[in-house]
Amino acid sequence: MTEVFGPGWGNYAIRGIIETSLPEPVSLVPETPGWWLLLGLIVGSVAWGAWVRWQRFLRNAYRREAQAALASVEARVKGGDKDCLRELAPLLRATALAAVDSSNRDSIAALRGKDWEEMLHQLAPRLAPLPVATLNALAYGPLSHTPDKIDGLFEQLREWITVHERANESANKGAHD
Template sequence: MNDALFQSLIHPVAPEPVPWWPPAPGWWILLALALIMGLALPWLALRWKRLGARRRRTGQALKDIPADLPDQQWLSEINSLLKRLLIRRGEVAPSRLFGEQWLEYLCNGYPRPQRSCLEPLAADLYRQTPNLTREQRRALLRELRRWLRHNHV
């Protein structure tokens, strides 16, 4: 090739170095997500901790009811506890229910309720001398724990 012709060509020039500022849009999105997560995670952790503490207190409240109480008094204590928990949650109307209406409230909005386990809270509570077996008491407590967990009480 001719030297004069070669000199007349425009030679390639190295591009400018890529500046670090402003960052590409992807970095802005990543920064925004990191900021949101940095603010949301402590808040979510606190809520999770409070929910766990509330569940532990509720579960402990069920355990605090003495098992050696007579059936009617034991059922009355459980009923009172449930209604206090509902009032604390802001639901006053259900706390006035009793009998079959109370049983219907406990079974509504609850997947696969074991109605037979919860029946002592409706019927046996108002009998003169209810007779619950040890297995019926265990089944009732198990069902109440499920109900409390499902309803976030």
């Protein structure tokens, strides 16, 4: 084999230098128990946060179902089907019953008129009271007298479904969130 570069080529000062070997790579595995403890706390915190979010997701499944049903009724009304307006009052009642404890459902299911309206307002005190009389008229009355401002009714129901608090949620809000 012939030499590519002649003897006078290159830096004469580095000829004959022997390269040193590199040290072993530094391990990234912690050696002290404090780091393992910190890692355990971080993993535990992430797992706890995921569990809390999952529970909240499951607790609010009835809201998503109610919003989907309301959107379906609204789409059918815009398509010209006025009979589906009869579904609004039962949808609101089912949503409200899902928001209360199972021990109170029988007493709340029996509420009518002003008592029913007051209970709905207690679940969402920041909102204006829902027009329960209008919902009852749509559910049980002739549909020939359908109000003109039906879009406002859908907006009120959508907002109520979104912001109402579960009956035991306000007491436990600080403890879990």
